Amino acid sequence: MKLYFAPMTCSLSPHIVLRELGLPFELIRVNNQTKRTADGHDFRHINPKGYVAALLLDNGEVLTEAPAILQFLADQAPGNALAPSAGTWERVRLQEHLNFISSEIHGASAPLFDAQIPETVKTIFRQKLCKRLDYLSGALADQDYLMGSFGVADAYLFTVLSWLPTFNIDIADWPALDSYMQRIGARPAVLSAIAAEAATQPV
Numbered sequence: 690m691k692l693y694f695a696p697m698t699c700s701l702s703p704h705i706v707l708r709e710l711g712l713p714f715e716l717i718r719v720n721n722q723t724k725r726t727a728d729g730h731d732f733r734h735i736n737p738k739g740y741v742a743a744l745l746l747d748n749g750e751v752l753t754e755a756p757a758i759l760q761f762l763a764d765q766a767p768g769n770a771l772a773p774s775a776g777t778w779e780r781v782r783l784q785e786h787l788n789f790i791s792s793e794i795h796g797a798s799a800p801l802f803d804a805q806i807p808e809t810v811k812t813i814f815r816q817k818l819c820k821r822l823d824y825l826s827g828a829l830a831d832q833d834y835l836m837g838s839f840g841v842a843d844a845y846l847f848t849v850l851s852w853l854p855t856f857n858i859d860i861a862d863w864p865a866l867d868s869y870m871q872r873i874g875a876r877p878a879v880l881s882a883i884a885a886e887a888a889t890q891p892v
């Protein structure tokens with residue numbers, strides 16, 4: 690498998706899961722501005738959507754969208770603790786979490802990265818995002834991970850919450866989220882994924 694990534698973007702979540710599961714993979718860095726890949730291709734020919742993450746499978750299929758990639762990876766190592774088995778009620782709960790993270794945190798963060806959006810408008814998006822953090826803080830008040838034990842939803846949530854300082858949102862305002870980030874940030878797979886991304890050459 691090849692994971693097309695850009696450092697510290699949402700592609701960090703499948704990267705973490707690949708390492709957590711010990712699956713073999715190759716990392717290919719993408720320049721999100723020029724859309725060139727480190728191995729010399731136009732990324733839009735690999736993922737016509739033009740954004741990371743994209744997972745190129747050994748059979749030539751390309752899978753995109755973080756919730757789909759994360760679940761696919763978990764299913765490659767049946768019986769692992771990162772996702773409940775497909776077809777179970779717990780799996781539906783996982784999908785509920787992944788969709789919440791995708792739309793309410795990841796998607797809702799996009800305007801805050803956009804240099805063309807005026808600060809007054811960003812304030813509105815920031816306030817909405819903070820309401821979602823209030824919800825997550827409550828959900829994580831009496832458990833260490835979204836599904837009880839570390840799983841793919843945590844890899845995704847950790848990744849998108851790591852952007853908060855960029856938006857001038859101080860996670861210390863939500864102590865449960867602050868300790869959640871520290872807990873996940875100390876995992877060997879997370880540390881090695883971040884280090885591996887930082888060690889790649891700019892494209």
Ligand SMILES: N[C@@H](CCC(=O)N[C@@H](CS)C(=O)NCC(=O)O)C(=O)O
Pocket residue numbers: 695698699700721739740741742753754755756791
């Ligand atoms: N819906 C997509 C969103 C992916 C996404 O937002 N990717 C960002 C990085 S976090 C990106 O590559 N943006 C560059 C662009 O849109 O040109 C998913 O869940 O994977």
